[in-house]
Amino acid sequence: MSERARNWTALGVIAASIAVIVAILAAADPSPADRVEVLASRLKCPVCQSESINDSPAQLSRDLKQMIADRVAQGWTDDQIVDLFVATYGEEVILDPPGTGRTALLWVLPTLMGVAGLAVIATRVRRGSRDLTDEERRRVADAVREAQE
Amino acid sequence: MIALVGSAGVLLALVSAVALVVQGIRCYLSDGTPAASLRLPVIGLLVGAIVAMGALEIALLRNDFSLEYVARNHARATPLLFTIAGAWAALEGSIVLWGLILAGYTTWVFRRLRGRDRVGAAALAVMGTVGVFFFGLMASAANPFRTLAEVPADGLGANPLLQNHILMAIHPPVLYLGYVGMTVPFAFAIAALVSGDGTTAWLERTRRWTLIAWSFLSLGIVLGGWWSYEVLGWGGFWAWDPVENASFLPWLTATAFIHSAVVQRRRGMLQAWNVALIIGTFSLTILGTFLTRSGVVASVHSFTQSAVGPALLGFLLVVVVGGFGLFAARGHLVASSPRLDSLASREGVFLLNNLLLTLFAFVVLVGTIYPMVLEAFTGDRVSVGAPWFDRSAIPIALVLLLAMGIGPMTPYRVARPAVLWRRVRLPLQVAAATAAVVVVAGLRPITVVTTVALAAFVVSGILRHAHEVIRSRPGGYLGGLARLPGSDPGYWGGMIAHVGVALVAVAIAFSGSFGVRQEITLVVGESAPFEGYTLTYRSPFLRQEPNRTVIGASIELRRGDRLLGTLEPRLNQYPNQVQAIPTPSVRTGFGEDVYLSLVRIGQGDATVTVDAFRFPLMWLLWLGGLTVFAGGIRSYVGRRKSSNLPAFEAAGV
Numbered sequence: 001m002s003e004r005a006r007n008w009t010a011l012g013v014i015a016a017s018i019a020v021i022v023a024i025l026a027a028a029d030p031s032p033a034d035r036v037e038v039l040a041s042r043l044k045c046p047v048c049q050s051e052s053i054n055d056s057p058a059q060l061s062r063d064l065k066q067m068i069a070d071r072v073a074q075g076w077t078d079d080q081i082v083d084l085f086v087a088t089y090g091e092e093v094i095l096d097p098p099g100t101g102r103t104a105l106l107w108v109l110p111t112l113m114g115v116a117g118l119a120v121i122a123t124r125v126r127r128g129s130r131d132l133t134d135e136e137r138r139r140v141a142d143a144v145r146e147a148q149e
Numbered sequence: 150m151i152a153l154v155g156s157a158g159v160l161l162a163l164v165s166a167v168a169l170v171v172q173g174i175r176c177y178l179s180d181g182t183p184a185a186s187l188r189l190p191v192i193g194l195l196v197g198a199i200v201a202m203g204a205l206e207i208a209l210l211r212n213d214f215s216l217e218y219v220a221r222n223h224a225r226a227t228p229l230l231f232t233i234a235g236a237w238a239a240l241e242g243s244i245v246l247w248g249l250i251l252a253g254y255t256t257w258v259f260r261r262l263r264g265r266d267r268v269g270a271a272a273l274a275v276m277g278t279v280g281v282f283f284f285g286l287m288a289s290a291a292n293p294f295r296t297l298a299e300v301p302a303d304g305l306g307a308n309p310l311l312q313n314h315i316l317m318a319i320h321p322p323v324l325y326l327g328y329v330g331m332t333v334p335f336a337f338a339i340a341a342l343v344s345g346d347g348t349t350a351w352l353e354r355t356r357r358w359t360l361i362a363w364s365f366l367s368l369g370i371v372l373g374g375w376w377s378y379e380v381l382g383w384g385g386f387w388a389w390d391p392v393e394n395a396s397f398l399p400w401l402t403a404t405a406f407i408h409s410a411v412v413q414r415r416r417g418m419l420q421a422w423n424v425a426l427i428i429g430t431f432s433l434t435i436l437g438t439f440l441t442r443s444g445v446v447a448s449v450h451s452f453t454q455s456a457v458g459p460a461l462l463g464f465l466l467v468v469v470v471g472g473f474g475l476f477a478a479r480g481h482l483v484a485s486s487p488r489l490d491s492l493a494s495r496e497g498v499f500l501l502n503n504l505l506l507t508l509f510a511f512v513v514l515v516g517t518i519y520p521m522v523l524e525a526f527t528g529d530r531v532s533v534g535a536p537w538f539d540r541s542a543i544p545i546a547l548v549l550l551l552a553m554g555i556g557p558m559t560p561y562r563v564a565r566p567a568v569l570w571r572r573v574r575l576p577l578q579v580a581a582a583t584a585a586v587v588v589v590a591g592l593r594p595i596t597v598v599t600t601v602a603l604a605a606f607v608v609s610g611i612l613r614h615a616h617e618v619i620r621s622r623p624g625g626y627l628g629g630l631a632r633l634p635g636s637d638p639g640y641w642g643g644m645i646a647h648v649g650v651a652l653v654a655v656a657i658a659f660s661g662s663f664g665v666r667q668e669i670t671l672v673v674g675e676s677a678p679f680e681g682y683t684l685t686y687r688s689p690f691l692r693q694e695p696n697r698t699v700i701g702a703s704i705e706l707r708r709g710d711r712l713l714g715t716l717e718p719r720l721n722q723y724p725n726q727v728q729a730i731p732t733p734s735v736r737t738g739f740g741e742d743v744y745l746s747l748v749r750i751g752q753g754d755a756t757v758t759v760d761a762f763r764f765p766l767m768w769l770l771w772l773g774g775l776t777v778f779a780g781g782i783r784s785y786v787g788r789r790k791s792s793n794l795p796a797f798e799a800a801g802v
Binding site: 003006007009010013014016017018020021024025028041042044049050051052055056057062090091092093094095096097102103105106109110113114117118121124125 | 390391519529534535571748
């Protein structure tokens with residue numbers, strides 16, 4: 001196969017694949033996430049070290065998960081249920097702390113770090129691409145010759 | 150008696166470590182010929198550490214309850230394997246293991262010194278300093294040979310969670326080989342700063358030591374996940390627990406170093422950054438030791454609270470302030486000036502890799518210590534759990550996978566689009582086609598599809614390159630394939646590790662998204678369907694074992710009419726703990742694991758309640774982890790065969 005043919009085949013395969021993926025994903029009903037599971041994973045089991053209600057085998061966690069399921073069935077919103085847990089067990093019960101209040105730094109610090117890192121990398125790039133100088137070309141040629149001898 | 154021998158061993162090691170510091174510094178200041186003056190301290194350190202560990206093992210094996218450590222962590226009924234593992238199953242013993250492995254590495258470093266080597270002598274002095282701290286700890290706050298005035302008839306027995314699985318005997322030593330191994334590159338980094346020598350020879354040596362430690366750390370982390378999966382019974386292998394994060398943090402920064410070291414070797418860049426990464430890695434291992442050994446985070450592994458905490462915190466401060474202080478003062482001596490010609494180059498991708506890995510480490514670090522720091526300063530209690538870590542880590546991990554695929558295909562210096570396109574053409578097709586196939590097959594959600602596509606991209610890119618190299622060489626294809634890793638172990642070992650990481654990524658994505666849990670209650674003889682299987686409750690059983698009482702349920706697993714096996718999830722009741730410890734029963738299959746964890750056995754009504762889990766492709770996770778380990782070791786073993794390349798490098802091209 002010629003280079004040209006390979007290029008066109010590649011573009012064809014990639015384009016067709018993307019078309020298939022987009023078509024299927026667009027047509028599919030987004031299955032509603034299991035709200036009870038998600039909520040139970042976001043809330044800490046009050047009698048455990050760090051396990052979520054969903055992961056913990058403790059009886060209390062099973063009861064609390066049932067309670068979450070009941071509240072969801074009654075039409076409570078996620079926020080209402082979380083607020084109820086915070087009111088009962090304190091802020092500690094939330095396993096994914098919000099980006100506000102005393103946990104704001106958890107989101108701010110990594111973002112700052114990422115931006116700073118990108119800035120540092122940007123300063124490490126030489127302004128404007130350049131080709132080898134004649135001097136460098138001669139050194140390359142010398143090195144190649146030495147290596148071959 | 151045995152306490153005396155053990156203490157003598159600790160003392161010998163401590164004195165030898167002090168001597169090693171003194172002689173190492175003297176040797177560094179004079180001509181740098183190490184052999185004669187350093188041999189005795191190194192031998193003393195190793196012998197002392199072996200005697201200490203040996204004494205502890207003998208005390209455990211002989212049920213010598215006159216030792217407080219043995220009385221607390223061992224019982225007559227403890228099985229042999231866990232008696233031996235008992236030597237590192239609690240705080241004081243784990244420090245002895247730290248010391249022994251440190252002594253082993255020190256000996257290894259010493260034996261590899263050749264001729265005059267001032268940097269090597271200085272590095273041994275640094276290792277001696279670390280030895281002084283840990284053997285000092287054993288002689289004071291964490292003394293495993295403290296004796297009891299009144300000798301009890303029997304001991305309390307080991308922590309039940311730690312005597313439940315054979316992996317408990319393997320996982321800690323392997324993890325420590327990685328953890329403690331990071332002391333070696335740290336010692337060489339400090340030596341480089343002190344001597345102002347950050348040359349290629351220094352880098353090559355430091356990178357090889359890091360590879361060893363990194364390989365064992367990788368294996369140790371995977372074994373830890375495996376243990377968690379097989380023992381804890383909640384169905385997972387990774388919970389972003391501070392103790393797990395403690396092992397993951399240095400792994401991330403060490404991984405960054407292994408990659409940026411390549412940039413330094415090939416392009417003479419990032420020297421100072423490399424030194425900083427190594428100091429950071431070692432600091433993170435000491436931080437991890439502090440987190441896991443001080444009881445500051447109460448969790449499964451953090452089994453105690455003592456004066457060891459403040460001592461470790463103090464040592465952490467010394468390492469961080471001393472290491473980075475030295476770096477600030479003398480970093481310019483090892484700094485390199487060359488800049489990137491273009492971000493679109495292998496160096497550019499390596500920089501991206503380093504940014505992502507350090508950012509990843511920073512995110513995990515912040516999430517791990519934030520609750521402790523906040524509580525220490527304000528008294529407020531917050532939790533940072535798996536959902537937060539997942540949300541932060543998954544995007545970083547996906548970009549890392551992409552960089553891992555594209556990096557090895559990108560030329561150094563400046564990547565011309567035409568060259569890059571010719572190399573990524575095939576892997577891109579494979580990735581896109583794989584994504585399309587799995588979507589047609591019904592795979593969701595998009596993060597899992599992306600992970601699978603990126604893994605396919607990584608693996609096919611590596612295969613394409615291997616194919617090209619093999620075809621360009623004389624000889625048969627299979628022979629060429631077999632000879633390939635040996636032709637450039639550093640590179641191809643790295644590619645093997647990349648394949649392992651890709652497998653791990655797929656396994657994590659699958660188990661995270663398609664794990665199914667269902668609570669099932671059965672009466673004797675009853676069957677229930679579970680995810681295409683049938684579970685039949687045969688009978689409960691009760692076994693009296695020497696060290697525990699086991700209550701379990703025999704549950705048959707069928708698919709259709711075919712009996713796949715009998716699973717026996719259990720609850721273990723240990724005399725020293727009120728709460729029963731569950732042991733799940735796992736049937737590993739090619740497509741998926743079925744995992745039963747016993748919740749309760751009904752008294753009187755003949756019922757059993759189990760948590761039934763189904764996890765797809767779990768074996769890929771363990772296989773991927775082993776592949777990463779194998780790749781790391783392959784990089785280490787065997788040197789680069791002679792080629793013309795060094796001549797080019799010498800010319801500064």
